[in-house]
Amino acid sequence: MTLSPATLAGFTIETTARHDALDQAAHELRLHLARIPAAATRGVIRLSASAGPGDAFTVTVAPNEVRIAGANPRGALNGAFWLLEQAGFSWLAPGGDGTRFTPGRVIPLGVHEHAPAFARRTLILGCDALHDDWPAWLQLASRNRLNDIFFHDTPPSRLDRAGALRPATYDELAADGRGWLFERWDSDGPAIRAAASDHGMTIQFGGHHLPSLLPRELFAGHPDWFPLRNGERNPRYNLCTSSDGAIAALRSAARAFFERFPGADVYHLWADDIRGGGWCECDRCAGLSPSDQALRATNVLADVLAEVAPAASVAHLAYHDTIEPPAAVVPAPNVAALYAPRPRSYAFAIDDPACPHNASGHWQPFLGLRKTFGDASRVHVFEYYSDAILYRWLAPLNLEVLPADLRAYAGAGVTTIEDLAVTPRPWPGPAWHAWWFARAAWDPQADPNAALHAFCEAAFESDAPAFEQAFLALEDGYRLLLDLGELQQIPRHDILDFSDTPREALAAKGRQMERALDHFHRAARSIPLAPAGMGMAAREELAIVISYATHLANRVIAWDAALAGDRAGALAAIADARTALSATEDWCQRHLTPAHANLAANMLRAARYHTGSIETLIGAITVP
Ligand SMILES: [Zn+2]
Known part of the structure; x- marks a missing residue:
């Protein structure tokens, strides 16, 4: 026995008590269900909430009544979004365009109880470009059942600006080079606090x-x-x-x-x-x-x-x-x-014994912290799944690693899990990384392939199968690209700048990059020219990903070839790296806003610097 979305759309909505988050839940139900032509059946959706702790919920579905009972008011909101998901809605990107409806779903009758694996599930908005869009990001986080929003600033803001206004142009912001979170909070703080309260969310602040x-x-x-x-x-x-x-x-x-x-x-x-x-x-x-x-x-x-x-x-x-x-x-x-394990490897789960870099270098210190703080609920985990600085313009899916990480953290008793979103560029199209984090933070046992299938169906409609193939190819490419192997990080270089030490590890990395590129290019080939749904925007996203992955891979390949004395091979690879970097810069010309400048300008400069260093190496090869 099931209830159809059309039947649900004809129901009235009642709240049993006055609370901002309960009102918000009723508002969200009305807003979404109004998009579905309603059937004539009469019925009611009743929203109620206890006083906590936690934001679990029970949804009881009968032919003429749906009862949504939250363990607290935020739990009632979670129940409302769960019900809307069953009816076919999903929220894949900030703003109205990111709200998708997949027809043909039905809601099973019966009692549905759900509780999150982590008590606090946080989206970290880590830079000005995201702060500028905070209402849409907060809403996206809320609809995907996160319950905490963290205003963080990279690069750090200045306390001593004495009322100076944020410059308007890209060049001025690049020259200033610092964040503007404090000014944002001075102007929007009351609205942020009110919105968080409406959504039953808590706030974190600083850096x-x-x-x-x-x-x-x-x-x-x-x-x-x-x-x-x-x-x-x-x-x-x-x-x-x-x-x-x-x-x-x-x-x-x-x-x-x-x-x-x-x-x-x-x-x-x-x-x-x-x-x-x-x-x-x-x-x-x-x-x-x-x-x-x-x-x-x-x-x-x-x-x-x-x-x-x-x-x-x-x-x-x-x-x-x-x-x-x-x-x-x-x-x-x-x-x-x-706990912020930034230098870890994202090719393996945080506790994977197959990766000593993670297992001894990062998981052991985590266990030590847990001991020092006496209780895993006092060790909050700051993860990097939506960090386009760490990932150098890229946006890995972390299809397998993300839920495996979260199973490890949940198993160790962690109750606060956070995802840093920070980026030198916009993410056109659906934001898989943020969506997948929210799913896995609720349930780390979620099946990655089923989630990818549902995501692609919601985002790309009739072209879902092609994108599913493309995303799987990207996942294969990223797993290879992100593997740090035995490489030791160079001082003042970032993780994905890689290294030439030990020498044999760079040679292995070069070979791995060749294979990674095959997967990235396979992904590019598998999507249609004029795809359905959010597909056109996803093509734009894929364009920067392929460009930068091609740049980075060829830079590493050229580095290895140069050190091996293979001048012709090094020249060919570095030429490809240059071309791909130009493509990245062209993409940036079209897509960046001034708010991206304080991250993008330095990152582009760094990419040119590293490319130049390899060219110098190649120039020094003596031809016998
Ligand atoms: Zn001292």
């Missing part, structure tokens, strides 16, 4: 802002507030956490920060974004690891936050040189660890 709480200009008068490095006080990076003056200044700046940016559940005031060497070596700090020094600073922030916003917490970032658990300093009760 690498610890150093800006202690302006570097103070160094002249107070050198002892800043870290001792190589025998001298140095204002670059962080602070000396043994200095009473620095701590007093930090306390007062932290108070001002929390008061200027109210309303978050979790605040982030992390240390400088560097691999290491940012902390203090003075007599009183020398015995403390970077993790301990960072936690000592975070505990100071936590003490202030407890006075300003007693229910909120502040994050201790475990990342680069603070990835190891603190050993000497005990976290304050309102400090949560934030």
